[in-house]
Each structure stands twice: as structure tokens, then as C-alpha cells.
Amino acid sequence: MSKTVSLRKTIRKNDGPQSTATTEKTSPSASPAPSPTPSYDELVRKEARLRSEQIDEIARLRRRLNSARNAAEKPLPAEQRSPSLQDHVITRAAITYLLENADAIDGWTEEGILESLRRLKG
Template sequence: MPRKKITDLLNDELQDSVSSEQLEPRTSVEPAPKTTQEPGSETNNQIELQTPKLTESETPQLPKYLSLERKEVRLSAEQLDALTMITRRLNRSRAKQGERITDNTLIRVAIEMLIEHSAKLEGVTEEELLESYKRAIND
């Protein structure tokens, strides 16, 4: 049986913890209002059990990457280096806080552009497809 990679084990553990959180809805507890007892009343010496009121709170929002499907892709060393450099440049130039830009973010943006111009793609090799894509986005 092949050994699992550490990243696969961590992803499995993370998925298990997220799915168990989803199964158990979070609730907040509001104590029942206290009632004042008059001295000498029969219930003064008895302990009253108070049932806390449960209110549903917002469900925790999953991180974006957990809502996406996993897909592996093979890239050349030059592509990986360029992707990393672009990611770093964009993250350094971010003026506001927000979603962190990752290599995967840029790959998803590129895929959206490819889908948008897919009708103009033609060719049977990677080079031909790339050239037709370049023509499509430059038109």
C-alpha cells in the first residue's frame, strides 16, 4: 500500500475537523431571566432549574480554498518562478487588507480568462493553442 504524503494527511485532518464543525451547529446561550422570590414562599427553598435559551449564531464561513475543487497541474520551473514573482509583487503592492493573493489565485484568474476566450481557441498543440489565445486577447 503506498504511503500517504504529509500534505494529504493534514488535508484529511482539516477536512474532518471542518466537517465535524459543520455537523454541530454553534449556538449561544442566553440565561433565563431571574425571578425574584418573596420571602416565605414555597419555592424560596427549592432550586429552580433554568433552561438556557439557545439562539442560532451565524455558521462559520469556510476559507475559500476549502470551497474549491482540487486539481493538480504540472508546470515548468520557469512558469513556477514567474508565478511566484508575480504573486509576491502583487502582495507587496496591496494597499488594503483582504484576500491573500496566492499562486492558485493567479492560476484561477488565468483559467477564467481562458474560459472567456475559449471560442477563439484553435490548434492541436500547446504552442498553437497559446498563439491563438494570445491573438484572442490582443484583438
């Protein structure tokens, strides 16, 4: 068992801390503010299988968001700029949206769940 713990510590150490700090603008009528973004060490590793086109689209979205962030923060000193967005941050945001709307979701398949999410969009 000590090998497993040691391996986990090694994996975490090699992965390094990754900041996921984001800034959000909320209106007074918006849902309550989410809890602060947990630190890297507070996150639990969970593997997911994605389709290749999903991976490609998430990467495109990440590049677009990072490009917009870079343009907006260009006049700021380096120490005030936010860290680069990473794919896993986008994935966690999507999961949070899914869970925030859990009461409106139905369906027993990926397609059924997706259709109920699309109905939310309007």
C-alpha cells in the same frame, strides 16, 4: 473507503481554509460579473504539471501584486485588509480567462493554443 474519506478530511483540515477574495472593478460594457469566489471547501483539487520557469514567474507576479496590495492598503486597519494573494489564485484566474475566451481558441498543441490566446491580446 473510510480511510480515503478520513485522509481527505485530514488533508483538508491540515491545509486550512484559504480566502481568495478579490475586488474587481468592472465597466458597464464588461462581461457579466463572475460568480462569487467559492470557499476553500467548495474547490476541487486538481493537480497540474508546470515548468519551473512558470512556477518562478507566477511567484514573481504574486510578490508584485501582494506588494502593490500592501502599499495600497497600508493606511487601512488590519481587519479591513484583504488576504495575501497565493499562487493558486493566480492560476485559477488564468484558467478563468482561458475559459471565458474558449470560443476564440484553436490549436491542437500547447503552442497552438497559446498563439490563439496571443491573437486575442492583439
